[in-house]
Amino acid sequence: MPLSIQFIRREDFESRCLSALVGAGAMALVAGVARQVLRVPVDPGYFALMAAAVTAVKPRASENALVRAAMVLLPGLPYLLGLTSSWQDAVAGAIAAGLLAWRGNGRDSEGTPPQVALSAGAAAVTTALGLYVAGVLHARFLPARGYFPLMVDYAVVALFWSIGTLPANLAMDLDAVATRGMRLEATLSGEVRALVTRALTLYRQCQEEARKLARGPELEKLQKVLGKLARDAFTLAESHTELEAQLTAASQGSVDSQVQELKKRAQDAHDGVARRQLERAAASLGEELNHLDALSRKQERLLAQLHAQVALLERARVCFIGARAASPLDGSSDRIQALADKLSALDLESSGPEGATPQSARAPAVRS
Numbered sequence: 001m002p003l004s005i006q007f008i009r010r011e012d013f014e015s016r017c018l019s020a021l022v023g024a025g026a027m028a029l030v031a032g033v034a035r036q037v038l039r040v041p042v043d044p045g046y047f048a049l050m051a052a053a054v055t056a057v058k059p060r061a062s063e064n065a066l067v068r069a070a071m072v073l074l075p076g077l078p079y080l081l082g083l084t085s086s087w088q089d090a091v092a093g094a095i096a097a098g099l100l101a102w103r104g105n106g107r108d109s110e111g112t113p114p115q116v117a118l119s120a121g122a123a124a125v126t127t128a129l130g131l132y133v134a135g136v137l138h139a140r141f142l143p144a145r146g147y148f149p150l151m152v153d154y155a156v157v158a159l160f161w162s163i164g165t166l167p168a169n170l171a172m173d174l175d176a177v178a179t180r181g182m183r184l185e186a187t188l189s190g191e192v193r194a195l196v197t198r199a200l201t202l203y204r205q206c207q208e209e210a211r212k213l214a215r216g217p218e219l220e221k222l223q224k225v226l227g228k229l230a231r232d233a234f235t236l237a238e239s240h241t242e243l244e245a246q247l248t249a250a251s252q253g254s255v256d257s258q259v260q261e262l263k264k265r266a267q268d269a270h271d272g273v274a275r276r277q278l279e280r281a282a283a284s285l286g287e288e289l290n291h292l293d294a295l296s297r298k299q300e301r302l303l304a305q306l307h308a309q310v311a312l313l314e315r316a317r318v319c320f321i322g323a324r325a326a327s328p329l330d331g332s333s334d335r336i337q338a339l340a341d342k343l344s345a346l347d348l349e350s351s352g353p354e355g356a357t358p359q360s361a362r363a364p365a366v367r368s
Helices: 010-036 046-056 061-080 085-103 113-140 147-164 176-187 190-213 216-250 252-268 272-326 333-350
Strands: 004-007 170-173
Touching (some): 004 176, 010 046, 010 147, 046 085, 046 147, 061 085, 085 113, 176 190, 216 272, 216 333, 252 272, 272 333
């Protein structure tokens, strides 16, 4: 099964890089004052990494103080332990990036082990590379003293380190369906996000049960049906979110107030032509209001269908558990085929005449 990788929440990564540059720039000014006034050298390394990490991390509100304090203290361990200079900065960058990917990635959920490990490894490499680039720039192109060379040195280190945190925003899975669910989950909020999270969890649990029951072609049959159930749930969630965004942009309450205002103006108008024009404008907006009301009802149906689709995944999980409990040692192809047929029947039930199929549930465009 090929590895599927998707970039999630690009705006979080971009703002993280910008915040790291701002933090490093502020620390460079402090380092400049320390060097010029106090005659204390503050070289880029721990201080640039610490400032970049503290400003770039986005922990949950309940963990804000704890995570930021850890960003100040933990990257200093390699320096306190007396590691060689070539390893100190790389390990400090890895610690800061791993902590950011785990508890400060800007999402409600914690980072996955692959995200944490890849972020730490990438940041170790990019931090060392950033310090090398800063050293070359400082030696060949920048003056020996002043605030500007310090800001360049600190900014280069912060930029390279923040680029190393890119894996924190990658959804990686050998299953393309699970990767799609992870990407979608990161973009949602509220009830729909909870349903997508539940659907993704149920899908993974069903996949585990399927691997315990079957091998080879029989397993592919089960995975195909499970993938269809999960993809339909994700499609419904996408359609609901798209329609919600359109309704928010259309502002149904604003249209209603405009209709009422036009009707009032028409009643107060003394000129007959002006009155008829205002009435036609109110009627036109009234049609648009009816269309928005129909879209609101469709949004409710999509949410109800999403609940139903998640319930079908729950039923599929129960089917797997029941199949294993009924005959744990029997892995015959007939029993696997019967289970696949039962799951296919659930899929047909989800696209029955009572509701639109996920493929036909794409949100229509709001008329202008």
